[in-house]
Amino acid sequence: MREWSQYRDSYLDELIMLDGLGRLAECAQLVCATCAGAGPHYRCNDCFGDSIHCALCMCALHVNIPLHRIEEWNGSFWSKTSLLALGFSITLGHFGDDVCPNTTTTKEPIKVIHTNGIHSIRVYFCQCSDTSTSLHRIQMLRARWWPATVDRPKTAFTFAVLDRFIHLTTQSKINIYNFYMSLVHETDNTGTLTLKYRYKELTRVIRQYGHLLMAKRSGRGHDPTGILGTKPGEFAVECPACPQPGRNLPIDWENAPPNERWKYGLYLAIDANFRLKLKQRGIKDSPLGDGLAYFVPKTQYDQHLAEYVDQPEMNTCNSNLSAVDHANTRGSKKMAVTGVGGVNCARHVINRKIAFGDLQKGERYCNMDFVVLSTLEGTESKVLFLSYDIMCQWHKNLPKRMEEYPVHRQLDTGEKWIIFAIPKFHLLAHGNSCQSKFNYNYKPGAARTCGESIEQTWSGQNGVSMSTREMSPGSRQDTLDSHLGAWNHRKVTGLGKYLLSLLRDALPMRDDHRDILDELNASLEPELISNWEKMVAAWNLDHAQPDPYEDSASNDTGLADVRVELAQEEAADAAAGNFAPNEATASVFLSTGFDLEDQQRVLRVALAASKSSPSALQTAEIAQKRNALQHRIHTWRRLQDMYMPGLSLIRSGTVRREGEAETDFPESEPLCLPSGLTKAQMAVCVAGLAEKERRLRIGQAEDSLRSLRNQLRIKAGLQVYKRTFVTGQKASTRARTLLAHFDAKIKRCAERYRAARSALEVLEPGGIWLKRFRVLNEADIRGPGRDNEEQDPKSRQRAATAPGWVGEGRQIPSWIWRVARPAVDTGEGMEHVMRVEWAKAKARAERWDYDSKRSEGVVFSAGWHAV
Known part of the structure; x- marks a missing residue:
């Protein structure tokens, strides 16, 4: 430049x-x-x-x-x-220099809309004896002009301008009005040209042209039955990579060994989009391609829904998602359609034929069941993977609800292996009961499927939502069919490069995770690995069996566990005659000191949040809190004199840490626990006091880490819900207030952990605890890879170069999520932790591995398998 x-x-x-x-x-x-x-x-x-x-x-x-x-x-x-x-004119119906001896012209010039504007052309039509060519519309079509009307057309649109609009709208989602007005301004940019009325003619012609293009590309022009003989879904562009018997599968695919059946499985993603609405305007018309492309047949669909007027809305599980929140949002009452439910190929992001339907009141089961069963009708695949963000509830009574449908639309559960899952991103907001049962990362045969492909389809169609909401029902459905078809066409033409990029990414990832699993197997007893493999295989077939991936927090050894353990030891000491110098034992003394540290931190935060010029009431409240804390510290000092005799002599000296200011405020007063003293000063402590603090500090650090993880998990779920469902100033303010509350709790957990770790550095420098309790930086305080902006730099770099969803098998989470749990070295607890880590490592390796001898080794059998 x-x-x-x-x-x-x-x-x-x-x-x-x-x-x-x-x-x-x-x-x-x-x-x-x-x-x-x-x-x-x-x-x-x-x-x-x-x-x-x-x-x-x-x-x-x-x-x-x-x-x-x-x-x-x-x-x-x-x-x-x-x-x-x-004085220019043209004659239609003849070619080259052949002059028609029998012509007629219209009284006024015909308006022809082309890519460079609107033209007036005097046209002479052929009136020869051949009646098939004497029709004005036929002569226009042969000149590549599309007549606006069937009889005596006065307006025509060139094929070039129609193609230009289709390419523009499928790419940029421009609406017909803005496109037409650009042609008006191209013709006369002064605003004096009165040609706006032809906009309605263009809307009608675009609809006709798009419909016939789908018919032409699906081969209907070469079928004797024509368009009327089209079967449901034949206008759709199908996925060439999905299993289609007789097209892309080997002859004996049905006899594949059990551990290879997943290769011929069908992977579908189900979801709804509440932005594709339609206003209630009282217009009734039918789509030109009803049920011939991606939307289900309107007549059958409406008759089916009429039987479920009073069906109650679905409830969600113990998650932060609510599939029917949009059903009752403001503005939906004036809508004839509140959204669209649909199904697409979960692996190749290609929309399924007859797999989309309008929603009238949220994601009711009757709507979603119909579109799912419609697109699966006639499916020969023996293995079906279905993902849905509320799958944990939707699948429960599906067999019972399916009995109400015609036999030809029901799934034969006696021949098919049906696996239910929740998309990986949405799974994070579900409760603990869903985390393993519906996790794609643990589903044999799922490979790297994430189940979120339908969200990509919605993102590609949302741009046209403001246009389609104003259309008539028939025009809207034809338009959405056209856009869904354009999406499929571009996905199919780019499928080769897309699959090649996935393969190039999968090969190094497969090798990395193979090596990780092999190293882990080499460090464990073969008998232990054999037992765990049996446990994983049993759980894959029946989720009622013990969950090998369950990472129960009840197995963690926290502060409360250490307190109980120390209390038991002190009771044993008392029974042996080793009485404590006070009725308050050493563990109680140290635990109270920890509580005082917490109170000091809370007070410091409250003071920092107060205004620079507090009011008289705020000043009084601060003074009251300080007096209360000072009283607790003074009371606790009496115990300290018993367990740390001689400390009063050195407390008046230099016991403050370097850089700590002199102050009389209780929130800054050093408590002088053993960890706050030098090695020489620890001589004032009674025997074993420093060791007990060390053990309590380990429990405190463990407790803080567990609390930090829990708070981050809750916050992440709230953030997802806020972004997805919360609208309006009042609701947003409440959500921000709630998130700020969790931010404060997260900060307290982090400060408590840092205090415990600092104390351990004094009490046991270079101890084995360093492998578990690492330095906690601000960058480490983040969720387990839920958002790209929360990932570490290395993970962001890999996400930027790798296609598709960045899931568990690719991300590098913060160390607070990778650290082994619980904090024990041997025994049953350690075995539990190693089993969970081994099971997850095995699942990651198998999801990246395409070698059937090493991976996906599960026997597929017919039936419903989710819980």
Whole structure:
């Protein structure tokens, strides 16, 4: 740009010159470039070059290009004119130099809309004896003009302008009105041209043209039965990579061994979109391709829904998602359609035929059941993977609800293996009961499927939602069918590069996770691994068996566990005659000191949040809190003198840490626990006090980590819900307030952990606890990879270069999620932790591995398998 800016003036001069005669201004007399005649001269803006011609020559030159824009030199500047003004006309129905002996013309010139504007053309129609060609509409179509009406058309649209709109709207989602007005301004940008009424004709023609393009591309023009003989879904562009017997499967695919059946499975994603609404305007019309492409047949669908008027809305599980929140949102009462439910291929993001239907009141089961069973009708695949964000509830009574449908639409559960899952991103907001049972990461045969592909489809269609909500029902359905088909076409044409990129990404990831699993197997006893493999296999077949992936927090050894353990030891000491110097034991003394540290931190945070100039009431509250804390510290000092005799002599000295200011405020007063003293000063402590604090600090750090993880998990779920469902200032403010509350709790957990770790550095420098309790930086305090902006730099880099969803098998979570749990070295608890880590490592390796000898080794059998 800097280089170009040096030549701006010369560019501007050339532009101005083109508006005048340019190099022709040097000529003594303007003459026609063809016949050298004088007189009025014209130029064409669409032809190459800047030559000028007389009227007769200009008409002769445009005998086969009648839709060019002509300008006339009026002595001062070039003014707009037209070929019609020059006496130009065309004859339809004959080719080349063949002159029709029997022609007729309309009283007024025909308006022809082309990519460069709106033209008036005098047209002569052939009236020869051949009645099939004497029709005006047929002659226009053969000239690649689409007539606006069937009989005596006065307006026509070129195929080129129709193709231009289809490409623009499927890519940029431009609406017909804005496209048409751009043609009006291209013709006359002064606003004086009154051609807006032809916009309605364009809407009708676009609908007709798009419908016939789908019929043409699906081969209906070569079928004797024509369009009326089209079967449901034949207009749809199907996924070439999904299993289709007789097309892309081996002859004996049905006899594949059990551990390879997943290769021939069908993976579908189900969801609803509440942005594709339709206003209630009282207009009733039918789509041209009803049930022939992606939407289910309207008549059958409406009859089915009429039987479920009083069906109660679904409830959600113990998750933060609510599938029917949008059913009762403000503005839905005036909508004839509140959204669209649909199904697509979960692996290749290609929309399924007859798999979309309008929603009238949220995601009712009757709506979603119909679209799912419609697209699965006639499916021969023996293995079905179905993902849905509320699958934990939707699948429960599906067999019972399916009995109400015709037999040809019911799934044969005696022959099919049906696996239910929740999309990976949505699974994070579900409760603990769903985390393993519906997790794609643990489903044999799922590979790297994430189940979120339907969200990509919605993102590609949302841009047209503001246009379709204003349409008639039939026009809206035809438009959405067209956009869904365009999406499929572009996905199919790019499928080769897409699958190649996935393979290039999968090979190194497969090797990495193979190595991780092999190293883990080498460090464990073969008998233990054998037991765990049996446990995983049993759980894969029956989720009622013990869950190998369950990471129960009850197995963690926290502060409460250490307190109980120490209390038991002190009771044993008392029984042996080793009485404590006070009825408050050493563990109680130390635990109370920890509580005082917490109270000091809370008070410091409250003071920092107060205003620089607090009111009298705020000052009184602060003084009251300080007095209460000072009293608790003073009471606790009496115990400290018993367990740390001689501390009072050195407390008046330099016991404050370096950089700590002198103050009389209780929130900054050093408590002088053993960890707050130097090695020499610890001599004032009774025997074993420092060791007990060390053990309690380990429990405190464990407790803090567990609380931190829990708070981050809850916050992440709230964030997802807020982004997805919360609208309006009042609701958003409440949500932000709730999130701020969790932020404060997360900060307290982090500070408590840092205090425990700092104490351990003094009590046991270089201890084994360093492998578990790492330095907690602010960047480490994040959820387990739920959002790209929350990932560490390495994970973001890999996500930017890898296609598809960044899931558990790819992300590098913060160390607080990777650290082993619980904090024990041997025994049953350690075995539990290693079993969970091994099971997850095995699942990750299998999801990346395509070798059937190493991976996906599960026996598929018929039936419903989710819980």
